[in-house]
Amino acid sequence: MSSVIAYTNHSDPLPARAVRLAAALEEWPRRTITLSEVWDVYATADPASAMRPTRRAELATTLEALIAARLITCSRTRDTSATPALPTRLTLPSAQPSPTAAALARTIAWRPELAWATSARLTLGQVEVLRAVNVWLRDRGRDDDNAPLRERSLEVFGYEKRLDTLLGTSLFAPDRLSLTLLRTFRSRPPLSTRRVGDGPVMLVVENADTFDTLSRVLTDAPCEVGWIAWGAGAAFEASVASIADLTEVRHVAYFGDIDADGLRIPTSASATAARDELPPVRPATGLYQLLLQAGVPQPGQPRLSQDKAAELTSWLGEPHASQSAALLTRGCRLAQETVGKRLLLTAPQWRDGLHWPTP
Structure with missing residues (x-):
């Protein structure tokens, strides 16, 4: 599986870390995000970076990649409290299908159940969701066990409430994702x-x-x-x-x-x-x-x-x-x-x- 994709209208590759950060930023509730908030999102998108002394430099490189791919724009003001300087505020586009996401989808060897992803209009975040499902189907696809929704969500995405937020999206539709495909179900909490x-x-x-x-x-x-x-x-x-x-x-x-x-x-x-x-x-x-x-x-x-x-x-x-x-x-x-x-x-x-x- 390729870890890079081509920038839109650029020849340089977009690193996997930048893809993960872009996907996480798609879920940000506002169009703008401050640097301190970026650090929080980055910690979720790349948790392994927390202990690396090069973390700030890696974030700077990642942001430069997203700017070059036209996935974000940044303010002119910079935080110069450490090196390298970082933009104090970013502006995010609305989450929508993009050539960047389409390019990423075409680099992935999809399971037959997800073959539709290569031609669907997806955001980067949706591609990352489907990539996680793809890995789960590859590793556990032949198991016949059913699990409650939040147990399956934790297993597939590492977060028990992720499927709750996805059920109402376009990823769950006829001939796309389904509870049956994921062998899960909504449990009935006691009343x-x-x-x-x-x-x-x-x-x-x-x-x-x-x-x-x-x-x-x-x-x-x-x-x-x-x-x-x-x-x-x-x-x-x-x-x-x-x-x-x-x-x-x-x-x-x-x-x-x-x-x-x-x-x-x-x-x-x-x-x-x-x-x-x-x-x-x-x-x-x-x-x-x-x-x-x-x-x-x-x-x-x-x-x-x-x-x-x-x-x-x-x-x-x-x-x-x-x-x-x-x-x-x-x-x-x-x-x-x-x-x-x-x-x-x-x-x-x-x-x-x-x-x-x-x-």
Whole structure:
């Protein structure tokens, strides 16, 4: 396997270290990156360099290679605290298919399962992902063992959460990568549930204290809620799959904080439920209404754009979506702990949305 590729419009080779750094920089969340941040990314892309006395000179050479390949541009100001001088800031292009990545893909002897990589429009980062898969298929491709997603991710990429970030990308598509090819599967994290009645509805609550309060109230005064579950924050995005084991559940109502994370979680879980043909995840409308009426906005959150706020709150439906979006654009949130036992006992309308909707 070749360790170098040709620069775009240049004849000199691009070293493997430069390819790794370019691939890592593609995942940087901003278009600019400071030198101190470059050092952190470089440590990930080339961890063996940490103990080498020539590390600074190697980084300088690597950056020069990326500049020559037009994969980065750099500021005119230099850090002269040591030799050689290094640019204090880099500007990165947006991650997109490039001739450099295509050239690299053509140097690799792909396994038959990845032969499509030679003609696909890929970024350098995607080529590096496929290279890791290629090595795994070569070394372990004939094994017949299946492993949970994060175990396989650690084995293939050295990082257990790498596959989580890749599943929604163009690398996973028909005739490309698949869970079957990698002989892996999404495990179903356990969902902490408590039986509180005989109804077909499950109420999922984001935070532990509100889960405890609603458990006690629903046990004392049952309705159509048969189960109450503690979503454990973002864990519900994965543990929603465990509802498949509760065959008596026909409808899932969710109640969480009104903030960016609190709304992203049920939106993601709802999409998973739809994809896996599970009972739909809908908002517990009465509880959200009570939270919006009684909650005191807490400032200090990032101010979201109107488009982003509308995207996050759309799962709530109107009028709660517009009311919640107004909070997010002001940088405010509402904590679900507002809906305590005293409030629940004095406002029975909170049970709206906790019934099994009939067709």
